[in-house]
Amino acid sequence: MTEELQISYEKLAYFFENRMFADLRMSLLDMQPADIAQFMEENLEEKELLVFFRLLPKELASDVFIEIDSDMQEDLIKAFTDKELKAVIDDMFLDDAVDVIEEMPANVVKRILRMADAENRKQINELLAYPDDSAGSLMTPEFISLSSRMTVEAAFDKIRRTGINKESIYTCYVVNSKKVLIGVVTAKDLLVSEKDALIEDIMDTGIITVETLEDKEQVALKFSKYDSLALPVIDKEGCIVGVVTVDDAVDVLQEEATEDIHKMAAISPTEKPYLKQSVFSIWKSRVLWLVILMVSATFTSMILSGYEDKIAHIAPVLYAFVPMLMGTAGNAGGQASVTVIRAIALGEVDFKDIFKVILKELLASCLIGLTVAVVCFGKLMLIDRLYNEISINVALLVSGVCFISIVLSKLVGCVLPLFAKKVKLDPAVVASPFMTTIVDVLSLIIYCSLSIAILG
Amino acid sequence: MTEELQISYEKLAYFFENRMFADLRMSLLDMQPADIAQFMEENLEEKELLVFFRLLPKELASDVFIEIDSDMQEDLIKAFTDKELKAVIDDMFLDDAVDVIEEMPANVVKRILRMADAENRKQINELLAYPDDSAGSLMTPEFISLSSRMTVEAAFDKIRRTGINKESIYTCYVVNSKKVLIGVVTAKDLLVSEKDALIEDIMDTGIITVETLEDKEQVALKFSKYDSLALPVIDKEGCIVGVVTVDDAVDVLQEEATEDIHKMAAISPTEKPYLKQSVFSIWKSRVLWLVILMVSATFTSMILSGYEDKIAHIAPVLYAFVPMLMGTAGNAGGQASVTVIRAIALGEVDFKDIFKVILKELLASCLIGLTVAVVCFGKLMLIDRLYNEISINVALLVSGVCFISIVLSKLVGCVLPLFAKKVKLDPAVVASPFMTTIVDVLSLIIYCSLSIAILG
Numbered sequence: 001m002t003e004e005l006q007i008s009y010e011k012l013a014y015f016f017e018n019r020m021f022a023d024l025r026m027s028l029l030d031m032q033p034a035d036i037a038q039f040m041e042e043n044l045e046e047k048e049l050l051v052f053f054r055l056l057p058k059e060l061a062s063d064v065f066i067e068i069d070s071d072m073q074e075d076l077i078k079a080f081t082d083k084e085l086k087a088v089i090d091d092m093f094l095d096d097a098v099d100v101i102e103e104m105p106a107n108v109v110k111r112i113l114r115m116a117d118a119e120n121r122k123q124i125n126e127l128l129a130y131p132d133d134s135a136g137s138l139m140t141p142e143f144i145s146l147s148s149r150m151t152v153e154a155a156f157d158k159i160r161r162t163g164i165n166k167e168s169i170y171t172c173y174v175v176n177s178k179k180v181l182i183g184v185v186t187a188k189d190l191l192v193s194e195k196d197a198l199i200e201d202i203m204d205t206g207i208i209t210v211e212t213l214e215d216k217e218q219v220a221l222k223f224s225k226y227d228s229l230a231l232p233v234i235d236k237e238g239c240i241v242g243v244v245t246v247d248d249a250v251d252v253l254q255e256e257a258t259e260d261i262h263k264m265a266a267i268s269p270t271e272k273p274y275l276k277q278s279v280f281s282i283w284k285s286r287v288l289w290l291v292i293l294m295v296s297a298t299f300t301s302m303i304l305s306g307y308e309d310k311i312a313h314i315a316p317v318l319y320a321f322v323p324m325l326m327g328t329a330g331n332a333g334g335q336a337s338v339t340v341i342r343a344i345a346l347g348e349v350d351f352k353d354i355f356k357v358i359l360k361e362l363l364a365s366c367l368i369g370l371t372v373a374v375v376c377f378g379k380l381m382l383i384d385r386l387y388n389e390i391s392i393n394v395a396l397l398v399s400g401v402c403f404i405s406i407v408l409s410k411l412v413g414c415v416l417p418l419f420a421k422k423v424k425l426d427p428a429v430v431a432s433p434f435m436t437t438i439v440d441v442l443s444l445i446i447y448c449s450l451s452i453a454i455l456g
Numbered sequence: 457m458t459e460e461l462q463i464s465y466e467k468l469a470y471f472f473e474n475r476m477f478a479d480l481r482m483s484l485l486d487m488q489p490a491d492i493a494q495f496m497e498e499n500l501e502e503k504e505l506l507v508f509f510r511l512l513p514k515e516l517a518s519d520v521f522i523e524i525d526s527d528m529q530e531d532l533i534k535a536f537t538d539k540e541l542k543a544v545i546d547d548m549f550l551d552d553a554v555d556v557i558e559e560m561p562a563n564v565v566k567r568i569l570r571m572a573d574a575e576n577r578k579q580i581n582e583l584l585a586y587p588d589d590s591a592g593s594l595m596t597p598e599f600i601s602l603s604s605r606m607t608v609e610a611a612f613d614k615i616r617r618t619g620i621n622k623e624s625i626y627t628c629y630v631v632n633s634k635k636v637l638i639g640v641v642t643a644k645d646l647l648v649s650e651k652d653a654l655i656e657d658i659m660d661t662g663i664i665t666v667e668t669l670e671d672k673e674q675v676a677l678k679f680s681k682y683d684s685l686a687l688p689v690i691d692k693e694g695c696i697v698g699v700v701t702v703d704d705a706v707d708v709l710q711e712e713a714t715e716d717i718h719k720m721a722a723i724s725p726t727e728k729p730y731l732k733q734s735v736f737s738i739w740k741s742r743v744l745w746l747v748i749l750m751v752s753a754t755f756t757s758m759i760l761s762g763y764e765d766k767i768a769h770i771a772p773v774l775y776a777f778v779p780m781l782m783g784t785a786g787n788a789g790g791q792a793s794v795t796v797i798r799a800i801a802l803g804e805v806d807f808k809d810i811f812k813v814i815l816k817e818l819l820a821s822c823l824i825g826l827t828v829a830v831v832c833f834g835k836l837m838l839i840d841r842l843y844n845e846i847s848i849n850v851a852l853l854v855s856g857v858c859f860i861s862i863v864l865s866k867l868v869g870c871v872l873p874l875f876a877k878k879v880k881l882d883p884a885v886v887a888s889p890f891m892t893t894i895v896d897v898l899s900l901i902i903y904c905s906l907s908i909a910i911l912g
Contacts, residue, residue, distance in 0.1 A: 187643055187647075247683035250680050250705070253710060266791060274795055275799070283823045290784065290862075293787050301777055301840060305843060323760070327892070328753070335722060338720075353731060
């Protein structure tokens with residue numbers, strides 16, 4: 001938190017505690033909704049919430065409301081009078097209203113919908129019907145549409161008349177009589193054109209669109225590829241039904257990256273920020289994968305037990321290198337799988353690239369495996385010999401297995417996410433945690449069987 | 457890639473091969489610069505580049521140029537005549553020009569600067585002086601400034617006159633006579649206000665700013681927190697020196713997430729997309745960490761060798777559970793460290809929260825450890841007994857160590873990134889790869905010493 005913000009928060013807390021409400025309102029006026037929301041979350045108790053919220057300048061109230069977390073929203077809604085609830089709901093953009101509603105229990109949802117005016121209620125219900133991860137659930141149905149025969153001046157009139165309640169007014173959408181999207185005009189185009197120019201002469205017809213059911217991650221990637229501020233959402237007939245704005249795309253990109261990072265570390269995705277998660281929800285998000293991975297490690301125990309007598313017979317020192325070899329295999333495979341998983345998420349790599357990927361990983365893993373094996377041999381002869389008897393044969397065997405398991409692990413690591421993607425499983429979940437178990441088992445089998453074949 | 461785009465690409469390739477240049481230009485007109493750049497990267501050879509580039513409609517040329525990768529940019533610049541180079545450079549926004557220049561070798565940079573006109577050259581040089589990861593390097597010095605005594609109508613005149621060459625015209629910055637930023641006015645505010653209203657009466661004085669030397673990741677997080685389209689960059693005197701736009705913030709968020717994901721998987725960050733990396737650069741980004749982690753695994757070999765005689769004496773079966781215990785410790789620690797690293801990156805958690813974090817992880821890890829230990833005990837008695845002799849004592853010991861090492865690993869995992877952050881090291885690098893080595897050693901020592909203490 002910046003120092004400046006810290007000072008504002010202290011002022012707010014002081015004014016609120018001492019009931020200096022006029023000063024409080026003055027301070028709030030110059031603050032950002034997101035900062036006020038953060039103050040409320042960090043400093044207010046449940047019973048103070050409503051008092052504080054009622055002190056918010058009217059024009060800020062609903063902006064602050066959509067920024068606070070959903071538990072607080074629920075507490076507030078329950079405390080609101082019908083009139084207050086109606087004011088907040090009617091003042092929100094519809095996509096924000098839908099975001100709020102999606103987190104509420106059924107009885108609260110009913111009350112919200114009853115309070116919204118008829119037109120809003122209809123549109124909210126339509127938005128709620130889209131799948132959670134689709135462009136439809138992300139869009140707002142409030143946008144400015146123009147007709148191609150309008151003049152620039154008429155367009156400005158329409159923006160002035162209707163723009164104040166639209167989330168995005170900087171891109172206007174040109175539609176024909178059937179609401180089919182035929183072009184876009186930016187406010188910049190309008191500003192630099194003559195007043196009597198026709199929209200059809202200045203509109204851009206090379207439109208990037210998204211479809212209502214398109215995955216929201218794909219939608220967000222389009223924003224990042226085309227540097228857009230807003231993208232129109234069209235239905236199967238090509239009619240524009242809504243607009244996704246860049247701020248929502250930014251949130252999606254952040255959430256998807258967090259989700260992938262968590263999945264790769266064997267954590268089930270959670271919605272809340274870390275400090276707001278309960279101990280129980282942390283337990284829930286982590287324990288299942290930990291148990292699965294622990295149980296699947298039974299294979300390694302089986303292999304080690306199976307070879308136990310023979311290896312103890314050949315050279316008990318061989319046990320000492322099991323963690324190092326398995327760790328190296330796991331790390332090597334993880335590097336490949338994580339690289340490929342992220343490349344898939346960014347849309348850089350697809351299943352059709354599988355042979356390119358395999359070739360690249362094969363060559364790279366041979367180089368990497370060779371380097372690591374040489375260092376490993378040196379380490380065995382120089383360091384490990386200080387505390388253990390190690391013959392050249394053992395050192396050669398261990399570094400040889402190091403090489404083989406690096407190459408194999410990298411191949412497994414790069415191929416698994418691509419197959420997962422192909423069969424529409426989540427690459428991050430399937431490939432990263434499972435990959436470890438597979439390469440552990442592979443490297444162990446190779447180590448044990450080669451030990452016996454060569455040294456036995 | 458969408459089907460539609462695929463078809464456009466096939467058309468372009470056909471027109472280009474058969475030298476149907478008029479058709480080619482027509483098709484290009486309706487395409488997005490990012491898509492044309494992708495076509496060039498995927499389909500053109502070096503010697504075809506210049507021919508194709510010269511066919512681009514003039515208004516698209518520099519937009520396409522900034523989207524192609526830096527190797528191609530370099531090839532093109534070398535092939536350009538001086539006049540062509542000047543046209544492309546002068547037509548770019550200055551922040552894009554700086555992005556291009558930063559990737560070029562010194563002699564190319566010199567030539568570019570020689571071609572740029574004097575004013576541009578001066579500004580480019582100023583931008584190049586900012587550190588690579590600062591707001592200054594991200595900003596463009598081209599923005600619209602207004603004075604507080606202007607009317608709305610005068611503001612529109614200024615936007616019309618100067619706006620066509622500005623990257624962002626939807627937020628205008630109000631400055632006093634010393635260029636100190638005193639307010640912002642959006643195009644929306646202007647559009648819905650009376651023509652003779654004064655800017656000072658409609659401007660917003662609660663301004664979110666960034667400083668020239670602020671870390672670009674922090675800047676990007678501000679965009680995501682405040683849903684901004686553009687943020688003003690101010691110097692120490694409060695004067696506005698440039699503007700960062702949301703499209704650049706989106707790129708930063710994507711790059712930083714990719715970097716963190718790679719670092720957590722022990723990969724040094726690389727700039728290029730996966731499929732464009734050479735085998736050598738893959739080797740370079742991965743081999744160092746793999747070697748470091750392999751060598752640091754020497755500790756585990758030492759510990760295992762040290763306890764070898766005693767453990768073989770007590771119960772050789774104990775070896776079989778080493779991979780499972782170390783794996784579980786590593787996974788448990790990884791869950792905690794990755795969660796905390798991501799929370800730090802998102803600005804949710806800071807060093808001051810360390811006690812909250814420790815308490816949360818301590819409680820969660822006890823719950824998780826208990827669950828996993830109980831399942832582990834069951835697994836040992838039901839599954840592992842099928843292929844191995846396991847006494848109740850051994851089963852109790854192994855599951856007990858499972859519990860202890862989960863709790864310890866989670867504590868190490870959550871504390872390390874916070875300390876790394878405190879001493880200004882990169883949490884993602886220090887905490888994730890190193891964490892594994894630490895918890896491996898810890899869990900192994902506990903396992904071996906408890907085995908001897910209890911069963912010995």
